[in-house]
Amino acid sequence: MKRALNNQYEQLYEKLKGYVAMMNFRYINLCIKADPAALISVKVNVEGTEKNLEQVAMTAKKDDYRFWIVPKFDDDKVNICKGIAKVHPEFKQSEGSFKVEDIGENANGRDVKYIELTMPDVDDNRHDALKDAVDVIYQECKALMEAAVNKAKAEIAFLSVGESKEDVDDIKNAVDKLNKSCEEHRDKLRDKKLQEIEEAYQNWLSRIVK
Numbered sequence: 001m002k003r004a005l006n007n008q009y010e011q012l013y014e015k016l017k018g019y020v021a022m023m024n025f026r027y028i029n030l031c032i033k034a035d036p037a038a039l040i041s042v043k044v045n046v047e048g049t050e051k052n053l054e055q056v057a058m059t060a061k062k063d064d065y066r067f068w069i070v071p072k073f074d075d076d077k078v079n080i081c082k083g084i085a086k087v088h089p090e091f092k093q094s095e096g097s098f099k100v101e102d103i104g105e106n107a108n109g110r111d112v113k114y115i116e117l118t119m120p121d122v123d124d125n126r127h128d129a130l131k132d133a134v135d136v137i138y139q140e141c142k143a144l145m146e147a148a149v150n151k152a153k154a155e156i157a158f159l160s161v162g163e164s165k166e167d168v169d170d171i172k173n174a175v176d177k178l179n180k181s182c183e184e185h186r187d188k189l190r191d192k193k194l195q196e197i198e199e200a201y202q203n204w205l206s207r208i209v210k
Contacts, residue, residue: 004159005171012152012175016145016182023141023186027193030133031088031119032200034067044083046076056080067117074113081115092118122200130197138190145186149179 028037042053053059057080058070069084071077081093097111120126152175160168 002159002163005156005163005167008152008155008159009171009174009178012148013178015148016178019141019144019148020182020186020189023137024189026137027134027189029088030130030137030193031090032122032130032196033064034061034117034119036061036067038088039067039084042083042087044076045079053080053083062116065119069115069117070112071115077113077115084115084117088117090120092120094118121204122197123204127197127201131194134190134193134197138186141186145179145182149175 025037028035029041031038036059039053039059043050044053044056045051046056053069056072056076058072060068060070062068069080071080084091084093094116095113096116097113100110100112122130153172156168156171156175160171
């Protein structure tokens with residue numbers, strides 16, 4: 001088999017996996033539950049230099065719908081809040097503190113301040129908007145994948161001239177198997193996100209009915 005045929009498969013593999021990974025990242029940023037990956041894009045201005053959130057604060061999940069962000073330096077708290085709001089203006093921000101006991105006979109303990117981020121409710125309006133966004137992102141990913149597969153198949157057909165039927169069938173079957181696997185993964189991610197939306201929506205409905 002020509003190396004060029006195998007290269008086409010490897011390039012397609014990277015493209016399809018990348019498209020599905022990007023779709024998943026975009027779904028993560030349609031925030032419903034507190035997923036740490038949603039904070040990856042947050043940048044914090046520290047004395048004129050942009051830093052990643054993990055460089056200036058520690059992050060922990062309080063529960064499925066809340067984060068605690070603990071600044072390493074209190075002076076960065078305002079800019080941390082600004083950085084988060086820029087990426088996720090929908091997060092509700094509040095402040096709190098907890099006491100940490102110091103080690104030693106004369107320890108008095110100290111207050112550690114944190115920022116609490118609460119995910120927004122999935123109410124009627126947000127429920128519809130989220131479902132629409134999920135579909136748009138899905139359709140964009142699907143179109144990119146189909147275009148990549150069609151292009152790869154065309155290139156393989158061109159490069160297959162002179163190759164044995166067995167080798168040609170092998171590479172075609174490998175492409176079809178890869179495409180099916182990525183399609184299944186893509187569809188599972190969509191279905192999982194839609195289920196997450198519905199669960200949060202039902203939680204909101206149950207609260208307003210009481």
